[in-house]
Amino acid sequence: MRVTDLAQRADTTAETVRHYTDLGLLRPRRDPGNGYRLYGGDDLRRLRFALKARSLGFTLSDVRELIEESEGGEAPCPRVRRLIEARLAQVEERIRELSGLSERMRAAMAAWEDAPDCRLDDGRVCGLIDSFNAAGEETHP
Template sequence: MLRIGEVAKQTGVSVDAIRHYTRKGLLAPSRDSSNRYQLYSGSDVQRVRFILQAKRLGYTLKEINEIVREAGQGRSPCPRVREIIEARIDENRQRVDELNAVQARMETALERWKSMPDGVPIGDSVCLLIEGETE
């Protein structure tokens, strides 16, 4: 059995992250009856590694908890895993398109602004560069 610091060291995550995963129900340490310390098992270390891999793929802790719960009930979480990542890929594509559009607007605005003088705000205006922009 391992104490929280040992799990953190073996997995490369912070003690706070281990505590957070425990509060979220992703880890279920036992208690040492002599000192009430939480004790983690090798399975908990493996679970933290699974969490890290899933997070790297873009899964949220809520989704990871759902996947873990389904596996714990003896069912394959693979169909749900695919469903989640397919939706996430679509969301990411949309965000990338939105970011590319923002990037293009920024570059166009900057090019126009290079030839414009610095203006002093008049009345209720704040910055004439931004206020002069149209879509």
């Protein structure tokens, strides 16, 4: 298979295939006649694995290590469990952070709904932001 064929069969882009090849995740052979990369069934399996792993939050570095473990005769499943547990904790923390940001943004929108637009001559950039604090209460310096 050539790059575009592999990409189609894995439902991804040719750019992704090239990038994963450059990283060493895929190992095509070269067509001696024209130098094109030719991918086989192992590459398709690795590419599908990498895409699934990425959809679960694994990094490309993780993917490389998991492939290497597997090819070295080790079962990477224990590492997969540890990694996903750690990534889940990170994602849940990020969700909490984003939820707090969303609440602050909504509070700011509500506080500024009827506030007039004005140009400040005292060196401040924007009175709306200056009048807002993290607790969502307006302040007036």
